[in-house]
Amino acid sequence: MTYFPEEVVEHIFDFLVSHRDRNAVSTVSKAWYQVERLSRRSVFVGNCYAVLPERVMTRFPGMKCLIVKGKPHFADFNLVPHDWGGFALPWIEAAAHGCPGLEKLRLKRMVVSDESLELLARSFPDFKALVLVSCEGFSTDGLAAIATHCRSLRELDLQENEVEDYGRQWLSCFPDSCTSLVSLNFSCLKGEVNGGALERLVARCRNLRGLKLNRAVSVESLIRILDRAPHLVELGTGSLTVDHHTEAYRRMINAFHKCKSLRNLSGFWDVDPRCLQSVYPVCPNLTVLNLSYAPSIQGADQVLDCIGDRGLVVVASTCKQLRELRVFPSDVYGTGTAAVTEEGLVAISSGCSKLNSLLYFCHRMTNAALITVAKNCPGFVRFRLCILDPGKSDPITNQPLDEGFGAIVQSCKDLRRLSLSGLLTDKVFLYIGEYSARLEMLSIAFAGDSDKGMIYVLNGCKNLRKLEIRDSPFGDAALLENVGKYETMRSLWMSSCEVTLGGCKALAAKMPRLNVEVINEWDESDETEENPSDAHKVEKMYVYRTLTGPRNEAPDFVWTL
Amino acid sequence: MSTTETGNSSTTESAVSGLDYEETQLTLAPPGGSRSELERKRGFSEGVDLSLETKDFLSGSSDEPPKPQVVGWPPVRSFRRNVLKSCTYVKVAVDGTPYLRKVDLEAYAGYQQLLTALEEMFSCFTARTYPNVRRLVDPVNGTEYVPTYEDKDGDWMLIGDVPWKMFVASCKRLRLMKSSEFVDIGCITER
Numbered sequence: 228m229t230y231f232p233e234e235v236v237e238h239i240f241d242f243l244v245s246h247r248d249r250n251a252v253s254t255v256s257k258a259w260y261q262v263e264r265l266s267r268r269s270v271f272v273g274n275c276y277a278v279l280p281e282r283v284m285t286r287f288p289g290m291k292c293l294i295v296k297g298k299p300h301f302a303d304f305n306l307v308p309h310d311w312g313g314f315a316l317p318w319i320e321a322a323a324h325g326c327p328g329l330e331k332l333r334l335k336r337m338v339v340s341d342e343s344l345e346l347l348a349r350s351f352p353d354f355k356a357l358v359l360v361s362c363e364g365f366s367t368d369g370l371a372a373i374a375t376h377c378r379s380l381r382e383l384d385l386q387e388n389e390v391e392d393y394g395r396q397w398l399s400c401f402p403d404s405c406t407s408l409v410s411l412n413f414s415c416l417k418g419e420v421n422g423g424a425l426e427r428l429v430a431r432c433r434n435l436r437g438l439k440l441n442r443a444v445s446v447e448s449l450i451r452i453l454d455r456a457p458h459l460v461e462l463g464t465g466s467l468t469v470d471h472h473t474e475a476y477r478r479m480i481n482a483f484h485k486c487k488s489l490r491n492l493s494g495f496w497d498v499d500p501r502c503l504q505s506v507y508p509v510c511p512n513l514t515v516l517n518l519s520y521a522p523s524i525q526g527a528d529q530v531l532d533c534i535g536d537r538g539l540v541v542v543a544s545t546c547k548q549l550r551e552l553r554v555f556p557s558d559v560y561g562t563g564t565a566a567v568t569e570e571g572l573v574a575i576s577s578g579c580s581k582l583n584s585l586l587y588f589c590h591r592m593t594n595a596a597l598i599t600v601a602k603n604c605p606g607f608v609r610f611r612l613c614i615l616d617p618g619k620s621d622p623i624t625n626q627p628l629d630e631g632f633g634a635i636v637q638s639c640k641d642l643r644r645l646s647l648s649g650l651l652t653d654k655v656f657l658y659i660g661e662y663s664a665r666l667e668m669l670s671i672a673f674a675g676d677s678d679k680g681m682i683y684v685l686n687g688c689k690n691l692r693k694l695e696i697r698d699s700p701f702g703d704a705a706l707l708e709n710v711g712k713y714e715t716m717r718s719l720w721m722s723s724c725e726v727t728l729g730g731c732k733a734l735a736a737k738m739p740r741l742n743v744e745v746i747n748e749w750d751e752s753d754e755t756e757e758n759p760s761d762a763h764k765v766e767k768m769y770v771y772r773t774l775t776g777p778r779n780e781a782p783d784f785v786w787t788l
Numbered sequence: 789m790s791t792t793e794t795g796n797s798s799t800t801e802s803a804v805s806g807l808d809y810e811e812t813q814l815t816l817a818p819p820g821g822s823r824s825e826l827e828r829k830r831g832f833s834e835g836v837d838l839s840l841e842t843k844d845f846l847s848g849s850s851d852e853p854p855k856p857q858v859v860g861w862p863p864v865r866s867f868r869r870n871v872l873k874s875c876t877y878v879k880v881a882v883d884g885t886p887y888l889r890k891v892d893l894e895a896y897a898g899y900q901q902l903l904t905a906l907e908e909m910f911s912c913f914t915a916r917t918y919p920n921v922r923r924l925v926d927p928v929n930g931t932e933y934v935p936t937y938e939d940k941d942g943d944w945m946l947i948g949d950v951p952w953k954m955f956v957a958s959c960k961r962l963r964l965m966k967s968s969e970f971v972d973i974g975c976i977t978e979r
Binding site for chain 2: 301303304305306361387388389415468470472555556588613615617646670672697698
């Protein structure tokens with residue numbers, strides 16, 4: 228292969244789509260490294276602190292698409308202090324300087340300022356797609372800049388960001404000449420948008436395939452939009468407060484009926500469960516159904532039904548093509564009437580055999596149910612189960628859920644992501660280490676008995692990339708058992724475990740190419756904490772491989788050892 | 789001494805006298821009906837039990853009272869939590885007042901607290917409880933207002949008939965309607 232002309236090698240590399248494959252071929256020889264880096268169009272940086280932005284731009288001058296991730300996953304649950312880091316500006320500045328041909332930027336869990344968005348909007352003449360997931364730090368002013376200056380914008384996808392709302396005019400900033408939008412998602416915005424501007428935008432963007440509205444968009448507006456864009460493939464509704472007796476409800480159903488291409492549905496804010504019946508005619512073609520904002524209404528009144536297990540049974544019987552399902556808890560803290568249980572999950576698994584991605588919050592789960600689910604759906608790629616009560620056992624047998632999760636990992640050979648919950652001993656980790664050959668991300672909470680649990684995982688899961696653990700009895704022995712493993716992984720998070728400062732120091736000393744960050748949120752008034760001993764337990768630790776050494780903009784409460 | 793207790797005078801007594809006796813008593817409780825004593829007692833016992841619950845939260849079953857929150861658990865993104873929480877803000881309109889207000893129904897534990905809050909919000913009112921109907925009174929001109937709400941079906945309902953949680957789930961907006969407009973078919977004579 229090394230005797231082929233570069234053009235041929237480059238052409239062959241065109242067929243390599245995954246980042247990992249391209250990374251692999253770039254290590255074969257210097258020649259291949261050169262060919263690969265000049266022909267790489269899409270660059271994925273899984274941890275923004277693993278490498279300097281300038282270095283990425285220098286290596287890949289032809290980059291058209293950049294994907295960067297910032298904060299650790301547990302930042303989603305308020306476990307990472309607010310100003311820990313993950314700033315987008317250095318990346319946008321470096322790209323503006325080194326890769327002005329950039330067309331697509333995707334950022335996850337990063338702090339994005341309006342200044343960054345304005346720089347982005349002005350620096351890349353061919354810019355086509357901006358995807359921001361779980362980011363914060365910007366406002367509708369930044370969005371207005373994007374709408375105003377990005378002439379060839381095809382995609383603006385805002386997923387679950389915290390956005391400051393300064394008014395409804397940002398959408399009107401899309402010029403009349405903008406007809407290129409293919410996908411628009413502003414579901415996370417809290418404020419109203421200009422309804423007329425939205426409808427006109429939808430009408431003139433004939434290629435629009437994905438539209439996700441925010442809660443402020445009314446049913447009337449939705450009906451008008453669906454009438455103008457019946458070719459939508461992905462739809463997120465706005466607020467669906469419409470009584471099923473009314474004319475508006477009928478018109479809404481008619482509008483849905485006309486949308487023959489719908490494959491992905493979400494939204495359903497404030498929906499009365501009876502309204503969901505308007506969805507079912509569309510259901511046979513659905514591959515993704517996101518009910519996360521549909522309330523489970525609690526009450527003694529028979530007329531007020533719940534999504535609940537019964538709702539899931541209906542989903543199971545109609546959505547045969549379903550591949551992904553997420554069921555969130557509406558009653559996050561209370562113990563009210565249980566909305567969904569293991570029965571709903573079993574029903575789903577028997578009805579939707581193509582299910583490969585699941586996020587399921589429930590009040591209880593049994594080993595028997597998990598074993599059945601494992602048998603029904605061997606194709607799970609992502610399986611995240613959250614039993615709301617930490618450490619809860621199988622309510623029928625009072626046993627830990629080791630066998631249930633063991634069945635999942637044994638049956639689902641393609642499992643890449645797993646989140647555990649419920650009462651679990653070291654045994655479940657033995658199963659995971661033994662069977663989860665493809666597992667890349669594992670989330671552990673309130674589980675395990677001893678260091679052995681974590682050691683099984685570190686020694687067993689060959690493809691593990693991200694391990695995040697909270698409130699589990701794993702200590703220094705587990706942390707230091709297989710230190711070389713961490714250079715094969717992106718990151719390790721441990722909080723409220725048994726790891727000590729001494730253990731972290733030992734890890735940092737052995738592995739200079741890891742950043743071992745200890746996050747201290749100690750009281751300033753607590754003097755004993757100023758010089759803690761090595762025996763002191765570390766509350767939060769984040770370990771990641773990096774080429775850059777300790778970061779120079781880390782806040783005071785982060786110690787890189 | 790009656791200064792630290794709410795009065796136990798029956799409402800029929802006060803109805804006869806035309807004055808709400810409870811109201812004129814000095815109390816530490818918020819003004820209103822006889823429910824407030826019960827609520828204060830419950831509040832105290834909740835304070836005692838909470839510390840016990842903290843120790844036991846890992847061993848509990850779903851039959852136990854609500855557990856205190858563990859940080860970051862359940863793993864629901866704060867974005868989503870905030871979004872699910874904010875749906876209980878409703879507009880409050882008062883007949884004859886040019887501006888509306890908004891209240892978060894989930895901030896209150898029951899009808900009493902809601903009415904107390906409305907009273908404070910529109911500062912001129914005092915609450916009275918007649919046998920069946922709660923009313924708010926503007927002492928300046930004596931106008932009475934009846935608290936009503938619009939439910940999910942679009943009907944205007946009298947506040948107080950259904951259990952509190954059901955009310956929170958179905959209330960879309962509040963309106964303090966002038967008594968003179970309000971026709972109560974089932975109301976017993978109040979005086």
